[in-house]
Amino acid sequence: MATPNSPLWEVFIRSRNGLAHKHVGSLHAADATLALQAARDIYTRRGEGLSIWVVPSSAITASDPSEKGMMFEPAESKIYRHPTFYDVPDEVGHM
Amino acid sequence: MYTQALNTSDGDDRHVEDATRSAQFQARIDADERIEPNDWMPAAYRKTLTRQISQHAHSEIVGMLPEGNWITRAPSLRRKAALLAKVQDECGHGLYLYAAAETLGTSREEMVDAMLTGKSRYSSIFNYPTLTWADIGAIGWLVDGAAIMNQIPLCRCSYGPYARAMIRVCKEESFHQRQGFEIMLTLARGTPEQKAMAQNALDRWWWPVLMMFGPPDQASQHSDTSTKWKIKRFSNDELRQKFIDATVPQAQFLGLTIPDPGMTQDAEGHWRYSEIDWTEFKQVLAGNGPCNRDRLAARRKAHDDGAWVREAAAAYAAKRANRPVAQAAE
Numbered sequence: 001m002a003t004p005n006s007p008l009w010e011v012f013i014r015s016r017n018g019l020a021h022k023h024v025g026s027l028h029a030a031d032a033t034l035a036l037q038a039a040r041d042i043y044t045r046r047g048e049g050l051s052i053w054v055v056p057s058s059a060i061t062a063s064d065p066s067e068k069g070m071m072f073e074p075a076e077s078k079i080y081r082h083p084t085f086y087d088v089p090d091e092v093g094h095m
Numbered sequence: 096m097y098t099q100a101l102n103t104s105d106g107d108d109r110h111v112e113d114a115t116r117s118a119q120f121q122a123r124i125d126a127d128e129r130i131e132p133n134d135w136m137p138a139a140y141r142k143t144l145t146r147q148i149s150q151h152a153h154s155e156i157v158g159m160l161p162e163g164n165w166i167t168r169a170p171s172l173r174r175k176a177a178l179l180a181k182v183q184d185e186c187g188h189g190l191y192l193y194a195a196a197e198t199l200g201t202s203r204e205e206m207v208d209a210m211l212t213g214k215s216r217y218s219s220i221f222n223y224p225t226l227t228w229a230d231i232g233a234i235g236w237l238v239d240g241a242a243i244m245n246q247i248p249l250c251r252c253s254y255g256p257y258a259r260a261m262i263r264v265c266k267e268e269s270f271h272q273r274q275g276f277e278i279m280l281t282l283a284r285g286t287p288e289q290k291a292m293a294q295n296a297l298d299r300w301w302w303p304v305l306m307m308f309g310p311p312d313q314a315s316q317h318s319d320t321s322t323k324w325k326i327k328r329f330s331n332d333e334l335r336q337k338f339i340d341a342t343v344p345q346a347q348f349l350g351l352t353i354p355d356p357g358m359t360q361d362a363e364g365h366w367r368y369s370e371i372d373w374t375e376f377k378q379v380l381a382g383n384g385p386c387n388r389d390r391l392a393a394r395r396k397a398h399d400d401g402a403w404v405r406e407a408a409a410a411y412a413a414k415r416a417n418r419p420v421a422q423a424a425e
Contacts, residue, residue, distance in 0.1 A: 030408035
């Protein structure tokens with residue numbers, strides 16, 4: 001009954017022209033061709049996409065969620081990067 | 096779909112863990128944050144979810160068998176195409192769920208083996224036979240209807256991958272229920288024989304469907320921690336009551352009789368049902384339902400018959416991977 005574990009792939013789908021490919025889930029397949037076919041059958045049975053990417057899960061390098069505080073701190077302390085930080089008098093109108 | 100009934104205990108496995116981390120974890124749950132695969136989680140949370148999601152996945156896969164039984168005998172091409180699409184969806188649901196369960200650290204191969212060896216369960220409902228075409232209607236209308244009741248709250252489950260899988264499943268499940276109801280409606284408006292066939296299917300499926308929601312609240316183990324962890328948002332009895340209140344008017348519309356002569360509507364509009372035969376439920380869970388042996392035998396045969404395909408695909412992938420780079424890039 002034992003079968004070699006087949007590699008895991010992450011599936012990304014572009015749902016409409018002009019939109020980015022978005023992660024929709026993962027699946028197992030022996031190689032890229034089979035992964036693409038399986039992705040079509042599993043994730044696009046109702047016309048969900050125009051284009052599919054499959055990426056070996058092992059190729060993804062991820063940040064560590066437990067270090068998210070340190071990782072994203074540089075952005076949190078820089079409120080002057082947002083337009084709302086700056087005062088523009090009402091008389092100036094929309095800017 | 097069918098997880099509620101499967102929350103049976105395999106003993107208290109709450110380890111003594113880092114109290115600070117456990118408290119932080121519970122605080123995240125209480126703040127309605129989603130837990131993601133690489134986040135710290137108590138071992139018991141991981142174990143409960145692995146069991147629940149994998150058994151949910153097995154149920155989708157085994158659930159293809161009773162319906163697949165009628166694909167070649169569907170009464171028209173339209174019905175055949177719809178049933179084929181529905182069975183294909185169940186397979187897709189099983190795969191979304193295996194993928195969600197795998198993020199907890201158990202491989203799909205291990206989970207499938209646990210099902211094939213009988214170590215891991217699937218929903219008791221699929222151990223009942225589909226004797227007539229009307230059973231396909233009853234499954235869609237009642238079994239999928241009950242599954243939707245159970246799955247909608249799971250879309251807000253605290254574990255991110257499970258909740259996201261459930262959102263996809265729920266979107267697709269609504270077609271299943273409508274497809275089933277349409278079959279029942281056509282039969283109910285057909286000849287007296289067709290209507291009798293629909294009634295007979297309702298008679299046989301009603302009680303097993305009510306059992307899908309699991310044991311009554313006072314007898315249900317595991318519920319407390321599952322509720323605390325926001326895996327479970329409603330109790331078995333609450334969901335069962337919601338299902339019955341939604342289904343009774345549909346049966347009345349069909350002109351069919353729910354096989355519970357003691358059923359009455361109370362002052363608040365809830366339909367009060369008679370006692371459920373829990374010995375039958377326990378018997379089916381213990382492996383003594385009408386089709387338990389058939390279902391497992393069919394799954395084992397499909398798994399064994401497919402072994403050469405998996406081996407060939409792996410061998411081909413290995414051969415391609417070992418080719419010189421220039422050739423592989425042709």
